[in-house]
Amino acid sequence: MRDKLSKHLFDPQSDASIESKLLKLLSLVRKHLSMEVAFISKFTNTERVFKVVDNQTTNTCVSVGNSDPICETYCKKISDNELEQIIPNTLEHPITRNMPVTEKLNIGSYIGVPIILSTGKVYGTFCCYKTVLDNALNDKDLSFLRLISEIATELIEKKVQSDILNNESKSLIENIIKTNDITIYFQPIFNLSTNQLSGYESLSRFFIEPYKTPDIWFKDAEKLG
Known part of the structure; x- marks a missing residue:
């Protein structure tokens, strides 16, 4: 399954953005685990930020760009x-039952794994939850989540x-x-x-390093807006 998914998601001929591919992975996991919310988060120094979200609830707190103190x-x-x-x-867990985020996001049951980049840095997490308890969650579900998270990590590394x-x-x-470092030549037309x-x-003409022909400089500028 991993090889099949990877082949599809890393197809160089695909025009799909990395964000759309990550969203497909979230949807796959959320549906497979019968969850209501799935998300990929990113850690900053002070916050956990939602980067990609598949939210089937009416709670808008879990939306792309929203955050909480890490x-x-x-x-x-x-x-x-x-x-x-x-x-x-x-609500029965000794730690989560006292955390304000449990009520804020209306979390009943939860499953999540850290996203660790090849450098060893923790990027964030790949998580799912639903608003009600789920005693059926087990190690098999966690193994599936880890598998999909590994694929997501490869996509995130590319991003x-x-x-x-x-x-x-x-x-x-x-x-x-800023420096007007462009040399203009005027070639006569007869x-x-x-x-x-x-x-x-x-x-x-751009006489700077790294050297690129003008068409590449303008193409890069257009791509970057």
Whole structure:
């Protein structure tokens, strides 16, 4: 199953964005585990941020871009091994029953795993929950979640690397604009039948490192907006 999913999701011919592929994985897990909410979170220094969300409830707190103080989340406690990865009944658990986020997100049962990048850095978590208790959650469900989370991690790694390259390109382009580091050449255009000058072609050249031909610089600038 993993190989089949990976082949589909990492198909270089696919035009689907990484976000849409991650959303498909969330939907797959949520439906397979009969959950109501599935999400991928990212950790900042102070917050847990929802990055990709499949939410079938009316609770809008779990939406892309929303966040909570990281120390008050299940996500952080799971990644720090302070909380089990399967919680069948959050209201009977000695830790989660006293956490404000349990009521805020209306969490009845929960399952989640940390997302660890190849560098060893904890990116965030891949989690699911429903608003009612679920004593049927078991290690088999956790193994399935871990499997899909591994695929998601590969996609996230690609996104992280792409963002780094895009940020580097954006910084270079912004510096070119700021310093006006573009050399313009005007090439005359002659009418051969009259042997007279009929106009000029304006050509841009970028004599900076890394060297790229003008068409690549403009293509990168358009891609980055």
